[in-house]
Amino acid sequence: xxxxxxxxxxxxxxxxxxxxxxxxxxxxxxxxxxxxxxxxxxxxxxxxxxxxxxxxxxxxxxxxxxxxxxxxxxxxxxxxxxxxxxxxxxxxxxxxxxxxxxxxxxxxxxxxxxxxxxxxxxxxxxxxxxxxxxxxxxxxxxxxxxxxxxxxxxxxxxxxxxxxxxxxxxxxxxxxxxxxxxxxxxxxxxxxxxxxxxxxxxxxxxxxxxxxxxxxxxxxxxxxxxxxxxxxxxxxxxxxxxxxxxxxxxxxxxxxxxxxxxxxxxxxxxxxxxxxxxxxxxxxxxxxxxxxxxxxxxxxxxxxxxxxx
Ligand code: MLT
Ligand code: MN
Numbered sequence: 001x002x003x004x005x006x007x008x009x010x011x012x013x014x015x016x017x018x019x020x021x022x023x024x025x026x027x028x029x030x031x032x033x034x035x036x037x038x039x040x041x042x043x044x045x046x047x048x049x050x051x052x053x054x055x056x057x058x059x060x061x062x063x064x065x066x067x068x069x070x071x072x073x074x075x076x077x078x079x080x081x082x083x084x085x086x087x088x089x090x091x092x093x094x095x096x097x098x099x100x101x102x103x104x105x106x107x108x109x110x111x112x113x114x115x116x117x118x119x120x121x122x123x124x125x126x127x128x129x130x131x132x133x134x135x136x137x138x139x140x141x142x143x144x145x146x147x148x149x150x151x152x153x154x155x156x157x158x159x160x161x162x163x164x165x166x167x168x169x170x171x172x173x174x175x176x177x178x179x180x181x182x183x184x185x186x187x188x189x190x191x192x193x194x195x196x197x198x199x200x201x202x203x204x205x206x207x208x209x210x211x212x213x214x215x216x217x218x219x220x221x222x223x224x225x226x227x228x229x230x231x232x233x234x235x236x237x238x239x240x241x242x243x244x245x246x247x248x249x250x251x252x253x254x255x256x257x258x259x260x261x262x263x264x265x266x267x268x269x270x271x272x273x274x275x276x277x278x279x280x281x282x283x284x285x286x287x288x289x290x291x292x293x294x295x296x297x298x299x300x301x302x303x304x305x306x307x308x309x
Contacts, residue, residue, distance in 0.1 A: 002156070002195040002309040003046045007054075007064035008039035009274050009301035011228045012094035014060060017278040022238055025278045034285045038303050039064055040094045041204050041275040043224070044071065044083070047155030047195040053147060054086045055191065055202060057098030067304070079106065084149025087111040087158065089204060090188045091119040092168045094275075096126075103128040109149045110136045113160070113186035119171065141186060144194075159192040161216060164207040166249025181249070182207070188249070192216075198309035200224070204275040207249045209262040220268045222309065224301065227273025230254055230280045230289050238279055253282065253293065260296050274301040 008014075015038040016025035028037045039060035046052045052071060058064060065071045065083075073080040085108055088095055099120075102108070110129070112120070117138055120126045139145060144159045165188025166181045167174075175181055190203035190213070200222035206213070217223060228250035235241040245252045252258040253273070263271065273282065273293065281289040282300050290300070 001047070001049075002193075002198050002200075003049055004200065004307040004309070005044045005068060005070070006274070006301050006303060006305040007042040007044055007068060008058045008060055009276060009303055009305070010038035010040055011275045011277040012040060012092065013278055014038065014040050015276065015278045015283060020240075020278045022240070022279045024281060024283050027284060028278075032284075035283050036302055038276070038283075042095075042098065043202065043274075044068070045156060045193055045195075046070075050082060051084045051149060051152070051154055052082050053149065053154055053156060054083050055193075056089055056095040056204070057086050057102065058094060059097035061098030061101045064303075079104075081106050081108070083108055084152065084154060085109040085111060085147060087147065087191070088113075088116050089191065089202070090165060090168065091116045091171075092205070093170065095204075096120065099126060099129060102134075103130070105130055105133050107133045107135075107150050109151075110134055111139060111147065111158075112136070113141070113189060114138045115184045115186040119168065141189065144192075156193055156195040159194075160189045161192070161213075162186065163188050163190040163203055163205065163213065164210060164249075165205050166207065196309070200307075200309065202274075205249060206251055207246070208251055208257075209259070214262070214266060217263075217268055218266050222270045222272075222307065223268050224272050224274045225259065226250055227253060227259075227276040227280065227282065227300065229277055230282060232258070234277075234279055240279065253280075254289070260293065260298070264296070270299070271297060272299045272301050276300060 016028040040058040042058040162185040167183040232245040232252040
């Protein structure tokens with residue numbers, strides 16, 4: 001058995017984002033029955049229901065733990081956490097900022113690619129994670145390996161693979177003007193997580209569905225996938241920003257080169273959008289956009305969603 005708990009399902013900024021007054025954000029802020037507020041994307045996975053692997057450390061980590069009793073310290077222990085390991089899929093703020101709330105001398109293993117570890121190592125604020133407690137370990141892409149936490153096997157295996165993405169926003173100024181923002185192969189990754197004979201894929205950010213990714217995902221049983229934007233020019237249309245999805249490293253859902261079209265012939269059994277931006281109309285339960293994704297067999301992740309495989 002593998003347990004998956006969606007701790008957070010929104011893109012960077014959360015839903016509603018603090019400074020956003022788009023109609024979707026307003027609906028969430030005012031408690032509309034047609035939507036549900038969401039924290040920034042993170043999931044927890046466990047093979048035994050006791051020891052947990054956290055995938056990405058959201059800025060909302062503290063709130064997410066508070067809401068999920070399974071992640072509370074065990075009764076009778078003065079200091080304890082069921083979270084034995086954290087694995088990062090990129091060094092974006094919405095994937096790493098939660099590490100700063102995990103600094104209270106608690107042991108866990110921090111898994112990331114060499115590139116993501118290098119970004120953390122360059123930021124002295126992360127030395128707040130005391131190396132006497134937090135072991136930083138890296139892994140290679142395209143290999144299947146058993147993930148451990150605090151030196152114990154968690155009963156889960158991981159295969160990480162490169163996904164088209166972008167360097168973190170806060171690293172963009174380091175890239176020479178005019179050069180590519182895609183970063184290195186291990187800058188942005190996707191995961192196949194397996195346990196108890198079952199598996200699922202987790203890809204919270206993806207700029208393009210390459211032929212290689214298509215082959216990898218064909219016939220997959222469960223997929224969480226980048227649902228940031230409904231359309232590539234969503235922020236431009238709303239008058240919020242000049243940035244397109246392409247510029248941000250996220251494919252859109254509805255454009256001709258978007259997710260609905262890209263997955264039309266891929267036979268993925270269960271498909272769930274996650275990392276959904278505060279402006280995306282699929283967040284509204286009865287919107288035409290929600291109906292359009294449902295008609296193509298897609299769901300939208302919600303905080304608190306649980307899947308047991
Ligand atoms: C993204 O997913 O594009 C980033 O989280 C954006 C950000 O860091 O604000
Ligand atoms: Mn993000």
